Amino acid sequence: MEFKTLTQQRSALDTGQISAVELTQYYLDRIKQQDDTINSFITVTESHALAQAKAADAVIAANKQGPLTGIPLAQKDIFCTQGIKTTCGSKMLDNFLPPYDATVVKKLDAAGMVMLGKTNMDEFAMGSSNETSYYGAVKNPWDHSCVPGGSSGGAAACIAAGFTPVATGSDTGGSIRQPAALCGITGIKPTYGLVSRYGMIAFASSLDQAGPMAHTAQDCAHVLAAMCGYDNNDSTSLNRTCDDVTSSLDSDIKGLKVGLPKPFFDDALNPLIAACLDEVKATLEKLGATCVDVDLPNMHLSVPAYYIVAPAEASSNLSRYDGVRFGYRCENPKSLDDLYCRTRAEGFGAEVKRRIIVGTYALSAGFYEAYYRKARRIRTLISNDFTRVFEQVDVLLGPTTPTTAFKLGEKTQDPVSMYLNDIYTIAVNLAGLPALSAPAGFISGMPVGLQLIGPAFSEAKLLNVAHRYQQVTDHHLQSPNQ
Amino acid sequence: MSWQVVIGLEIHVQLNTQSKLFSGSSTRYGGEPNTQADWIDCALPGTLPKLNQAVIPKAIKFGLATNSRINQYCEFARKNYFYPDLPKGYQTSQLDKPIVEDGFIRFCVDDANEKKVRIERAHLEEDAGKSLHEDFHGMSGIDLNRAGTPLIEIVTAPDIRSAKEAVACLKTIHTLVRYLDISDANMQEGSFRCDVNVSVMPSDSDTFGTRCEIKNLNSFKFVEEAIAVETERQIDLLESGHTIAQETRLYSPERKETKAMRSKADAHDYRYFVCPDLLPIIVSDEEIATLKAALPELPRAKRQRFVKDFALTDYDAQRLTETKPLADFFEDVVKASKANAKLVANWILGTLMSAANDENLDAYATPISAERLGLLLTRIEDNTLSGKIAKTVFAKMWESELSADEIIEQEGLKQITDTSAIEAIIDDIIKANPAQVEQYRSGKDKIFGFFVGQVMKATKGQAAPAQVNQLLKAKLSTS
Numbered sequence: 001m002e003f004k005t006l007t008q009q010r011s012a013l014d015t016g017q018i019s020a021v022e023l024t025q026y027y028l029d030r031i032k033q034q035d036d037t038i039n040s041f042i043t044v045t046e047s048h049a050l051a052q053a054k055a056a057d058a059v060i061a062a063n064k065q066g067p068l069t070g071i072p073l074a075q076k077d078i079f080c081t082q083g084i085k086t087t088c089g090s091k092m093l094d095n096f097l098p099p100y101d102a103t104v105v106k107k108l109d110a111a112g113m114v115m116l117g118k119t120n121m122d123e124f125a126m127g128s129s130n131e132t133s134y135y136g137a138v139k140n141p142w143d144h145s146c147v148p149g150g151s152s153g154g155a156a157a158c159i160a161a162g163f164t165p166v167a168t169g170s171d172t173g174g175s176i177r178q179p180a181a182l183c184g185i186t187g188i189k190p191t192y193g194l195v196s197r198y199g200m201i202a203f204a205s206s207l208d209q210a211g212p213m214a215h216t217a218q219d220c221a222h223v224l225a226a227m228c229g230y231d232n233n234d235s236t237s238l239n240r241t242c243d244d245v246t247s248s249l250d251s252d253i254k255g256l257k258v259g260l261p262k263p264f265f266d267d268a269l270n271p272l273i274a275a276c277l278d279e280v281k282a283t284l285e286k287l288g289a290t291c292v293d294v295d296l297p298n299m300h301l302s303v304p305a306y307y308i309v310a311p312a313e314a315s316s317n318l319s320r321y322d323g324v325r326f327g328y329r330c331e332n333p334k335s336l337d338d339l340y341c342r343t344r345a346e347g348f349g350a351e352v353k354r355r356i357i358v359g360t361y362a363l364s365a366g367f368y369e370a371y372y373r374k375a376r377r378i379r380t381l382i383s384n385d386f387t388r389v390f391e392q393v394d395v396l397l398g399p400t401t402p403t404t405a406f407k408l409g410e411k412t413q414d415p416v417s418m419y420l421n422d423i424y425t426i427a428v429n430l431a432g433l434p435a436l437s438a439p440a441g442f443i444s445g446m447p448v449g450l451q452l453i454g455p456a457f458s459e460a461k462l463l464n465v466a467h468r469y470q471q472v473t474d475h476h477l478q479s480p481n482q
Numbered sequence: 483m484s485w486q487v488v489i490g491l492e493i494h495v496q497l498n499t500q501s502k503l504f505s506g507s508s509t510r511y512g513g514e515p516n517t518q519a520d521w522i523d524c525a526l527p528g529t530l531p532k533l534n535q536a537v538i539p540k541a542i543k544f545g546l547a548t549n550s551r552i553n554q555y556c557e558f559a560r561k562n563y564f565y566p567d568l569p570k571g572y573q574t575s576q577l578d579k580p581i582v583e584d585g586f587i588r589f590c591v592d593d594a595n596e597k598k599v600r601i602e603r604a605h606l607e608e609d610a611g612k613s614l615h616e617d618f619h620g621m622s623g624i625d626l627n628r629a630g631t632p633l634i635e636i637v638t639a640p641d642i643r644s645a646k647e648a649v650a651c652l653k654t655i656h657t658l659v660r661y662l663d664i665s666d667a668n669m670q671e672g673s674f675r676c677d678v679n680v681s682v683m684p685s686d687s688d689t690f691g692t693r694c695e696i697k698n699l700n701s702f703k704f705v706e707e708a709i710a711v712e713t714e715r716q717i718d719l720l721e722s723g724h725t726i727a728q729e730t731r732l733y734s735p736e737r738k739e740t741k742a743m744r745s746k747a748d749a750h751d752y753r754y755f756v757c758p759d760l761l762p763i764i765v766s767d768e769e770i771a772t773l774k775a776a777l778p779e780l781p782r783a784k785r786q787r788f789v790k791d792f793a794l795t796d797y798d799a800q801r802l803t804e805t806k807p808l809a810d811f812f813e814d815v816v817k818a819s820k821a822n823a824k825l826v827a828n829w830i831l832g833t834l835m836s837a838a839n840d841e842n843l844d845a846y847a848t849p850i851s852a853e854r855l856g857l858l859l860t861r862i863e864d865n866t867l868s869g870k871i872a873k874t875v876f877a878k879m880w881e882s883e884l885s886a887d888e889i890i891e892q893e894g895l896k897q898i899t900d901t902s903a904i905e906a907i908i909d910d911i912i913k914a915n916p917a918q919v920e921q922y923r924s925g926k927d928k929i930f931g932f933f934v935g936q937v938m939k940a941t942k943g944q945a946a947p948a949q950v951n952q953l954l955k956a957k958l959s960t961s
Contacts, residue, residue: 080528093527100521102528199528206758234530235761313758316560319571320525324624327527340564363562363753372755 102199181449550585
């Protein structure tokens, strides 16, 4: 494909080099030919996509297009799509046809984007490898024996595989950034509350945040601009004007103060990734940034705190899957308890059950103080760490993940080692801050991600830094061998 | 051994909003099942609650009217449990910081002495739906029309010491929420329901016994009965050497007994935590001040004013102030009439109320407006009508739109107060009944009534009774 990025496709569409229908058909064909192997889509919405593309072509013909008109897109299957199956990667919702569109879906529809389908994901977004999906694991396009990361593994993989230029993801503890890193693409988790959660199936409400994934920071910026904004249907949505994240992409970063948090460069980090980050640091310095070491003293508490808060909220959020009103229902229940027990035993996978049990335990009488309340206090400590550090620096730079993509099946029997894959991403969710992951190089042919973290509402700055970096590097332009 | 019962109430009051606590669905009562349940009420994946802001001033008004503290920062919490009519698998309620806390109410029970009961808290929460266990061939039907309806749950301290006090306390709160216009408090429709905590202890003790909670009582009568039978049950158990098990019980009005529903061991662990989908409620000083300034005259103040300004008995004042429209009606009649307030109270609580009850109407919303009743009572006051004839006029007013004066005119019902006319009639009667006159004069006083009856018969009841008495006595004892 000669027009790989959204930005390239925009000008190709505008100049008539390609039509939206042709572009869409190109991706649909690729998905048909190659996704059997990758398994990045749960549902491909071919006729829906072609209809949207046709409409987009009409808009372009009338010269009324916006920045996203006619650009293909894959929606993570966590976003409700009216009349289109929305599974959240679970058997529980295998038959669920939402009667409404998520706000994110509505906004991207309104922007003229063309939805190719719904992407595979860890069940209810619980996982770091996309192996908990009821619809089977997703393969990493760079090495089919490796995981793509999770939970937005389908989204990251389908971009890396060249099935779509852009996808949506959601990030509760790293679910946009970690798969973006492992698949060699760019993804941003915005400030909590910037993008509406309405219609995005809840995992952990106080942490969940939707964001865009694409090849480049510039592409992410254009999609984020269309996704964000106050939504009256989401009480936690922030009632403020969105910052302009696209027009400052090319701004000079001379004088930028970059913090290198000590806990991000500890023994857990693969030394080869550390070496990649040294190069990133050198590149940023060449662009005029200065780098200093900083500390986040409570960082080590983030994984344990997260694995109390997120399961606790999840245990409550997932109570609605009871077989009474929608979704999976067991055969011939003999009693109410039997209906509940078998519906949930049969409808949920092992990781979801594990987290419901952990969360239920953490909230139980007698344990609440020791676990949930303490975890909430730790959240405050972690937030304070970030506040303090952002008095000294503009952004933080670190790795996104401690290793490159691991082998399928390697960590499925050891939940704790799986959870530790999110060691660098989780603190950001606990503090509600924006962070992005962008390609930083390769180790043995597998992508490495850099992570940039900023204070609340610094999306424009993060995307600007990443874009400047991508202007002088080409990691993000690499494609896996076909 | 004598025993003291100790009672606390938990009252669920449905707030009278148009739409639900967290969705736009209608709260109207009596719709076809599941026609008032939207995606949020059904807890479809991805839906989020959106607070109906109208509930906040309503809850605050209750707090202000009960001398309570308003928590100006308060949060919603999730109360987690599974039940088919609880779509989300949790009820959104309040735990640590209810919007209203630490107040009290005062009310009278049998006499003018006031009883004070503390209000521990009143918190906002959503109602559940209804499970329908009949007509579904052994299965249950779920109606979510009520799911998400806004409630305040009011919790009193265990300050109540008899079933009568409990009912008086409940009635006081029932009256109060309607005065505040925060609930229609319709008990038949379940918008005002009560759970009662009952325990007993020896009369000379001040250590409370183990309590039982009687759930879902929806009439004053059932509250009184349930407390009585539960008290008796607990005393019987203790006197026969048993102990009380802490449990939740249900009252059966048919069998006049309470029976165990679930024990403390079966109690749910609700795993409360702050709801991450909702922002805290923040109430400003200005909002409280504005609501306070706009509070109506409350029932207790009105009752005291009626006693003082209108010389009513406590009992009459209590009855007239039970609802605000009735109290307003009373005052409107007083204003519209030259009759004294006591006569107005008697007529409203007597003739008018009984006629209204016969047709299932409220006394303030019958064909007899305050102006029409006022004029009728003026005609009693100015002696145009006797009390008895006034009742005839009242009956005719009920059937027509005519005023009292028009009916008096039309029917010629004006009271005869002309002394010479009455004397002439009396003279005729004395002449026609010599035997009875003889009997009266020989000391048989009782026969006086016969003469009154004859005069009334001759005047079709229109002779002024006091005048008839006076003139008759004079004529019978002289001549």
